[in-house]
Amino acid sequence: METLKKELTARERFSNNFEHRYGVISGYIDKDLSQIGKWLSDIVQLAKENKVEEYEPSVRALQVLLEKNQELRELVNKTIAEGLEVHKHFEPTAPYFIENIEDLLNTLNYIITRAPEFLPNVSHSAFPMSGLFVYMMATPNGWLLFRNETFNQALSLILKEWCAYLDSSASLNVVTTKSGGWLSPESVKKNNLDQFVTEEMKLEDPIHWTFKSFNDFFHRQIIPVCRPIDGVGNDHVIVSANDGTVYRIAENVKREDDIYAKNQPYSLVHLLDNNFVDDFVGGTVFQSFLSGNDYHRWRAPISGRVIKAEVIPGYMFSELLNQGDHGFDPTAGTYSQGYEANVNTRGLVIIEHENPAIGKVAVIPIGITEISSVEIQIKPGDYVKKGDELGWFSYGGSSMCLVFQPKAIKQFTVVNPLPDNNSDNGPFIRVGAQVAIANIK
Template sequence: MKTSDLVKLDNPKHFEQTSLQYQRRFGVIAGYLPKDIIHIGKWLSDLVEHSYKEKETAGANYTLAPSILEMKAMLTHNKELESQVNKMIEEGLLIHKKYEPDVKYGIKSLDDLFVAMNYILHNAPKFQPEVSHSAFPMSGLFVYMMATPSGWIVFKNQAFNDSLRNILQAWCDFLDSPETLSVVTTQPDGWLSPASVIANNLNEFVTEETKIKDPVHWGFKSFNDYFHRQIILLCRPLDGPDNDAVIVSANDGTIYRVARNVKLSDNFETKSQNYSLKNMLGGSPYTDMFKGGDVLQTFLSGHDYHRWRAPITGEIVEARVINGYMFSELPVEGWDPTAGTYSQGYEANVNTRGLIIIKHDDPKIGLVAVMPIGITEISSIKIEVGVGDHVKKGEELGTFSYGGSSLCLIFQKGAIKQFTVVNPAPDVNSNNGPYVRVRAQVAIANTSSKINTHLTT
């Protein structure tokens, strides 16, 4: 990495550019962080203030969660990494202070970081449509740090990633608990409130009969149960159910990129964020078979359907989770107030991700890889199928726990005759592409059957 690629924290123009960039580009991303950069600082200050008030109230009974204590011990025994994390915090605070010069509360030390994470671990996020609140607290906690030279080093450190993964898993376990139903209600700050029904299209997920049976929680069992809620399939009809040539989307989302003739190995740490199959597929024995193939990547925002479905019919020949980075973003993208979504191509190569490879009976279609990718705290990937299972097109494969992320479909060379979705222009960053619904046609495949090669409209 070149020094010129790193953020110049002492350059006033950097802050002006990032503020303008934020205002111009963030409005397209639903559910991540406040739309005004100033309000991230306000939200983070409030988080730190609440976490310390909680600590003061608990007094001698205050304890850090076991996963946080493990991180603390790990850093205590790794002085070089501890120093780097402290430097990351200092650099992040510089950005925070630029946009909130009189900040009273902020992440100013490791203790602040531990106390804030501890608060997040046992508090489910409330529905807050106001710009002063983030529905993704871990992203809000780290967003300034991710944009620093030291942050780009720390978030690629294996020991730090392993420790952070344990913390995120503890939080995911909490979000699976019935205790989190306190925010899954019809109250104004609940995820079932009238405002949330509109913002999150809940009428596509919850029937009137369910509301009548359970008027308080609408049948949901936890916060995560709400976030990976099941769609009403009538709202997502399956295209081409009897036509093998019709390839369907594995998820709701917006088109990030369509890439053709993808290389086995390529430089993915450049502005172009190339796909490198050897990195993406994480040592899969099928990697070489995808050489020269195609990738379709889509972005899921916080309000999208969080389950993924089979794009083709076939047999599962590989199904596993590949552990990787969670909060790393590409330095050449500069300041990313969305906490990682500008780096989706890069993240497809290095982040924690699932890998499900489906073998179609038709050799012209061959293997199709479904790769759900975790971004920041959305790194809990649950695969619900196994090797040897046979799935039909449109059937469920697994879920993300909590929030939006990204997903790649990877095809073998020659399998796709034509993509039927628009590829965004190169200068359209992150999430401005056209919307696609799960189980809707995204491509036409070459097939052995002459009657199945027509386009479906």
């Protein structure tokens, strides 16, 4: 007799392994599911109270798209319905939900015309897009929607318009020392701002501490003495490109692999977007993730000549599809980071060391959720020294991969978390700190 398989509801899919979602482990999303529901209810209410007659251009473009594209409109409606099921379960008393496309457009428009306030007890208040989509992403139709090229492009335009606002001086209203400001005493403590802000900055500009916009604050420069570079002048020492937490060290990486598999393999063809793939077959990937209050600029792990520097467009809110019994895995976090490295918007900087024993090293900053904005400040032909700044993340979630050629690494000096698909408790690493020893004589 045929065995019947239980079909999971959207709520069950969402709650399964929720604690391993990227937003949760990195601090972008609250661990308390009811708090997410309450926050989302509040922002939908605010969006309704502040409804405008005409949406911002990018939101209006999405509205027109959904009016004309019936198939996409139906997919959005199905995704909203599944997300609504989850929302009502975890916060049944919340009076406001994303119940239809109008609610979604209203809330998107509200979010992109404002900079996030600092709310010390609501972690995802700083990342409202993550909060808005959190229930929808971990659903079967959400899997289809956030991989839909047409929807992804429309969403990308919305996020770019928001990023432009966060780059402007208008966003400075939340970068102040007042309550709810990112320079308030509570934020100074929570975000370790004493490592970023000098007394001279405070004296020069007592209100904004010389920051020019919200994004200027988000990718703030650190005081150099707080991030010294290890092994200066010693080519044996390879350093971390970023602040973060180690996710995985994967060896003998294949040219091509099944990026949808549950064990999250890396596929060099996808990861490198077909650039210098043959040089890295059989090599090693070192991946880490950044939390919301980590330093969001990244640096060269070795010295050498830059031979590639570009941004690769990709997904932003897509989560892992599992090949298990139910065909879906709702863990948008450490369970999805390997997958996201292969498909998300990401930078690609390849540095070639003069010693062939080290050879080429690929630095791959990955945008996850929100703006997914990767800014590269160097170009092919530039020579960089170990520890030199390569670029930064503007507003948004982020992860980082370093890819090494075969036999380039003699030994890693940080622990590889195990099991590798559930590693949200890896060791913290600081940018510029040694993470490996090169295999040179």
